[in-house]
Amino acid sequence: MNKEELWQALLAQIQFNISKASFATWFKGTNIISAKDGEIMVSVPNNFSKEWLENKYNKIIFKILHNLDGGVREVKYNVLASHAAAPEIQSAAAVSDNAISSISQLDFPELKVDKETNLNPRYTFDSFIVGPFNELAHAAALAIVRSPGQAYNPLFVYGGVGLGKTHLVQSIGNEIFQKFPEKKIRYMSSEKFTSGIVDSIKNHDIEKFKSFYKNIDLLIIDDIQFLAGKEKTQEEFFHIFNNLYEKNKQIVISSDRPPKAISALEERLRSRFEGGMIADISLPDLETRVAILKAKAQEKKSSFSAEIIEYIATNIQRNIRELEGALNRINAYQKLNNRAPDIETTKMLLKNAIFSPKKIINPEKIVKATAFFFDLKEADLIDVSRKKEIVKPRQVAMYLLRNELKCSFPFIGRKFGGKDHTTAIHAYNKIAKELEKDENLAEEISLIKEQACRL
Numbered sequence: 412m413n414k415e416e417l418w419q420a421l422l423a424q425i426q427f428n429i430s431k432a433s434f435a436t437w438f439k440g441t442n443i444i445s446a447k448d449g450e451i452m453v454s455v456p457n458n459f460s461k462e463w464l465e466n467k468y469n470k471i472i473f474k475i476l477h478n479l480d481g482g483v484r485e486v487k488y489n490v491l492a493s494h495a496a497a498p499e500i501q502s503a504a505a506v507s508d509n510a511i512s513s514i515s516q517l518d519f520p521e522l523k524v525d526k527e528t529n530l531n532p533r534y535t536f537d538s539f540i541v542g543p544f545n546e547l548a549h550a551a552a553l554a555i556v557r558s559p560g561q562a563y564n565p566l567f568v569y570g571g572v573g574l575g576k577t578h579l580v581q582s583i584g585n586e587i588f589q590k591f592p593e594k595k596i597r598y599m600s601s602e603k604f605t606s607g608i609v610d611s612i613k614n615h616d617i618e619k620f621k622s623f624y625k626n627i628d629l630l631i632i633d634d635i636q637f638l639a640g641k642e643k644t645q646e647e648f649f650h651i652f653n654n655l656y657e658k659n660k661q662i663v664i665s666s667d668r669p670p671k672a673i674s675a676l677e678e679r680l681r682s683r684f685e686g687g688m689i690a691d692i693s694l695p696d697l698e699t700r701v702a703i704l705k706a707k708a709q710e711k712k713s714s715f716s717a718e719i720i721e722y723i724a725t726n727i728q729r730n731i732r733e734l735e736g737a738l739n740r741i742n743a744y745q746k747l748n749n750r751a752p753d754i755e756t757t758k759m760l761l762k763n764a765i766f767s768p769k770k771i772i773n774p775e776k777i778v779k780a781t782a783f784f785f786d787l788k789e790a791d792l793i794d795v796s797r798k799k800e801i802v803k804p805r806q807v808a809m810y811l812l813r814n815e816l817k818c819s820f821p822f823i824g825r826k827f828g829g830k831d832h833t834t835a836i837h838a839y840n841k842i843a844k845e846l847e848k849d850e851n852l853a854e855e856i857s858l859i860k861e862q863a864c865r866l
């Protein structure tokens with residue numbers, strides 16, 4: 412059997428093992444480039460397919476190939492450049508949506524998050540565009556960088572989803588880190604903060620937890636609205652807050668709404684927040700949206716016609732992350748085709764982003780994507796079964812429901828075969844903990860998330 416026949420035989424078999432959609436998504440455009448000394452090199456159209464094949468299908472691919480040819484020892488995957496530079500000009504329709512999405516996902520290589528501070532170096536003031544919608548928050552942030560702990564304390568930044576809260580509060584951290592390397596800085600999402608507290612209570616070392624925070628010079632807590640209703644966490648946070656505040660240590664907080672509007676927030680915390688500076692981020696106007704798109708295009712060393720930029724800026728108004736997403740798609744198209752799309756093509760490429768801004772994931776999509784990833788039936792995943800191979804996938808699904816959709820633990824328990832909420836809490840904590848040390852798991856989870864978004 413030559414290498415083409417070998418691959419054809421594999422495709423024929425694998426088709427029976429996976430769904431039609433997954434087959435089309437992950438196996439179309441694959442081939443064997445070389446087969447030497449038992450090492451099979453498979454060409455794939457892009458990095459995303461490569462990751463997916465390596466993480467999810469490698470076992471079955473290897474098994475089938477090995478059955479077909481006992482000499483096969485190893486299978487490797489390689490992104491073939493010629494796939495990207497397609498010889499003939501393709502129409503937008505001919506470029507698969509998946510290829511576009513997968514490339515655009517890869518456009519933002521996540522810089523490494525600093526272990527000590529938890530800050531992502533990608534978020535800086537340099538890349539933060541200022542317009543009337545965020546200038547107050549921006550000015551307050553700069554004042555804090557100039558004199559941490561002295562200008563406004565705490566700084567409370569609030570605004571809607573995807574409007575730059577995380578970017579801004581992390582920029583404060585990164586800039587202070589540059590200017591005052593001796594200062595101890597800590598960025599925390601409020602969920603991480605909460606799970607830290609829950610864990611240390613469980614392990615009876617809450618004092619250690621608290622004393623860690625005593626020594627911090629700049630504490631940034633992102634998305635504080637998630638502390639709503641968590642009384643114990645709020646109480647511990649209150650003590651940590653007061654301790655830092657009294658020592659003139661800077662505290663920066665973000666939220667999707669002003670302190671007044673966070674229900675189930677202890678009154679004493681609310682009044683603490685209101686005692687500092689409250690700055691909102693509203694919606695960027697058209698001019699600023701255009702400026703943001705231009706700056707982001709430049710970051711990617713791309714440029715697009717004024718018409719395209721304006722089309723995107725006019726149609727996406729409420730979320731900078733979505734502006735970025737649209738730009739990534741156009742950019743991916745350009746990379747695949749070696750030319751910029753015209754306006755008609757742009758409209759087609761952005762149809763989903765613009766007309767159904769609901770790319771929303773829901774519990775069903777998460778369950779589906781998780782089952783798909785682990786090659787299970789959905790029913791098995793949500794069933795009461797205690798089969799060992801189901802335990803982890805189920806915990807992952809529960810984790811995602813909590814983390815992505817903020818589902819309540821009782822809801823999650825019910826969803827999975829009427830289990831108790833403590834099972835859901837246990838699953839969530841377990842995965843959250845493993846995520847801290849297991850990079851593969853983090854990768855798997857982000858693949859599942861991406862898949863859920865596409866369903």
Ligand code: ADP
Pocket residue numbers: 538539540541545570571572573574575576577578579703731732735
């Ligand atoms: P939020 O935390 O408010 O949901 P993020 O800070 O995560 O929003 O911002 C979403 C995306 O938009 C990020 O990629 C961020 O870099 C980008 N972004 C937000 N605001 C700006 C801005 N003013 N200038 C440039 N990029 C921005």
Ligand code: MG
Pocket residue numbers: 576577578633634
């Ligand atoms: Mg955020």
